[in-house]
Amino acid sequence: MGLTNSSIGIRAAASELEIKKQAVEDKVVALAGNPNVGKSTVFNGLTGMNQHTGNWPGKTVTNAQGYCATKQQSYVMVDIPGTYSLMAHSAEEEVARNFICFGQPDAVVVVCDATCLERNLNLVLQTLEISSRVVVCVNLMDEAKRKNIKIDLSAIAKRLGVPVVSTVAREKKSLDGLMNTLDNVVSGAVMPTPAQVVYPDAVERAIAKIEPLVRKKTDSLASRWLSLKLLDPDPSLTLEINKFLGEDFLRSPELADALAAAKTELLADGIGPDALKDLIVSTLVSAAEKICRGTVVCEKAQYDAFDRRVDHILTSKATGYPIMLLLLALIFWLTITGANYPSQMLSGALFALQDRLTLLFHAWGAPEWLHGMLVLGVYRVLAWVISVMLPPMAIFFPLFTLLEDAGYLPRVAYNLDRPFKRCCACGKQSLTMCMVSIILH
Numbered sequence: 224m225g226l227t228n229s230s231i232g233i234r235a236a237a238s239e240l241e242i243k244k245q246a247v248e249d250k251v252v253a254l255a256g257n258p259n260v261g262k263s264t265v266f267n268g269l270t271g272m273n274q275h276t277g278n279w280p281g282k283t284v285t286n287a288q289g290y291c292a293t294k295q296q297s298y299v300m301v302d303i304p305g306t307y308s309l310m311a312h313s314a315e316e317e318v319a320r321n322f323i324c325f326g327q328p329d330a331v332v333v334v335c336d337a338t339c340l341e342r343n344l345n346l347v348l349q350t351l352e353i354s355s356r357v358v359v360c361v362n363l364m365d366e367a368k369r370k371n372i373k374i375d376l377s378a379i380a381k382r383l384g385v386p387v388v389s390t391v392a393r394e395k396k397s398l399d400g401l402m403n404t405l406d407n408v409v410s411g412a413v414m415p416t417p418a419q420v421v422y423p424d425a426v427e428r429a430i431a432k433i434e435p436l437v438r439k440k441t442d443s444l445a446s447r448w449l450s451l452k453l454l455d456p457d458p459s460l461t462l463e464i465n466k467f468l469g470e471d472f473l474r475s476p477e478l479a480d481a482l483a484a485a486k487t488e489l490l491a492d493g494i495g496p497d498a499l500k501d502l503i504v505s506t507l508v509s510a511a512e513k514i515c516r517g518t519v520v521c522e523k524a525q526y527d528a529f530d531r532r533v534d535h536i537l538t539s540k541a542t543g544y545p546i547m548l549l550l551l552a553l554i555f556w557l558t559i560t561g562a563n564y565p566s567q568m569l570s571g572a573l574f575a576l577q578d579r580l581t582l583l584f585h586a587w588g589a590p591e592w593l594h595g596m597l598v599l600g601v602y603r604v605l606a607w608v609i610s611v612m613l614p615p616m617a618i619f620f621p622l623f624t625l626l627e628d629a630g631y632l633p634r635v636a637y638n639l640d641r642p643f644k645r646c647c648a649c650g651k652q653s654l655t656m657c658m659v660s661i662i663l664h
């Protein structure tokens with residue numbers, strides 16, 4: 224675990240990453256993907272670093288960089304926070320979106336969860352709208368195998384128009400294929416031709432109206448994607464676009480007029496701002512569905528029936544909350560009350576040793592100030608800290624890890640998302656709060 228001030232501090236998500244290449248020919252690669260799909264595990268496997276990993280979403284909240292090299296090429300890998308889409312809803316999703324959209328990486332690896340590939344393709348399709356140098360890394364293949372899910376990777380690659388590789392990120396050897404493919408993409412030996420999502424006619428007409436003007440204004444951002452974003456404005460994204468381009472490019476009267484005309488036409492077709500958002504999302508969802516049709520096969524149609532039943536019990540209103548409260552209360556009780564016994568034993572033993580040390584110092588004829596400083600100062604404080612802090616941590620963290628391995632923590636995050644949202648936070652922060660409350664206790 225690598226919880227540092229830079230990764231959890233108040234400015235963590237907002238901080239921008241300065242890419243530090245070791246050599247000018249280094250290629251910058253973004254590791255993007257949905258939360259909890261193994262991006263940091265891939266990153267650690269490739270770079271030998273120790274980014275925070277764990278079985279719940281939202282561990283990585285800021286970008287991190289590391290280095291790796293193949294025989295052909297050296298890379299700066301950038302581990303970015305998980306995001307379900309490029310329409311960012313939280314600070315860390317903004318960090319991810321900003322790096323993919325404006326970080327100008329030489330390639331983007333979109334790490335996907337093989338057990339729910341269709342849902343993950345939503346982000347893949349959005350990334351393809353921005354960059355053509357994309358490699359799709361279908362991770363957690365061992366889990367897919369366990370669930371009897373068969374994936375025809377080459378058929379998916381054909382439909383997406385970009386290379387698709389499979390990995391089991393916990394096994395470093397399986398990352399070789401990813402790096403070979405990455406070599407081919409960044410060297411130009413493989414030229415991806417990304418599939419383009421086709422939106423309903425009215426939206427396509429609106430894009431066509433403004434895209435030529437957008438293209439005239441900038442060639443560093445994908446004009447089709449940018450046109451779509453102008454039709455469906457997101458204030459934080461508009462701000463980033465202006466920052467990137469160094470101008471408020473909507474001030475161009477020609478573009479502003481064309482945009483107003485396109486929006487009026489959309490409205491005439493009955494497509495207001497909310498309907499446009501829905502249309503974009505539903506088009507992406509059905510495109511992902513089409514790609515997975517026939518290429519992702521679950522041999523057991525009800526392969527996840529048991530998981531779903533357990534999920535329902537753990538996350539439904541009637542049973543989810545009582546179970547969660549009981550479990551968390553039990554863990555806190557075990558940690559707080561249970562720790563009293565080892566705490567007492569430890570403090571008894573450590574303070575008995577303090578008396579011995581005092582006798583020893585007196586027998587040596589050590590001056591009182593030395594005894595006061597070393598025994599009554601340094602040793603006593605250490606003894607207090609160890610006997611108070613060690614037992615609760617030794618109980619809490621293994622129990623928390625047990626819940627994590629069982630996959631229960633994402634359910635806690637899900638259950639608490641709604642109440643946390645009311646306080647302008649999100650459910651996954653509850654997990655950090657649990658850890659912090661034990662540390663503070």
Ligand SMILES: Nc1nc2c(ncn2[C@@H]2O[C@H](COP(=O)(O)OP(=O)(O)OP(=O)(O)O)[C@@H](O)[C@H]2O)c(=O)[nH]1
Nearest residue numbers: 258259260261262263264276281282283305391392
């Ligand atoms: N079985 C299996 N587990 C994996 C694999 N790759 C990663 N994991 C596990 O999946 C969990 C999530 O991995 P992370 O690397 O933390 O995921 P992430 O995408 O960085 O997550 P966020 O930063 O929260 O978005 C961890 O418990 C990993 O050990 C894999 O190929 N197979």
Ligand SMILES: [Mg+2]
Nearest residue numbers: 262263282283
């Ligand atoms: Mg991560």
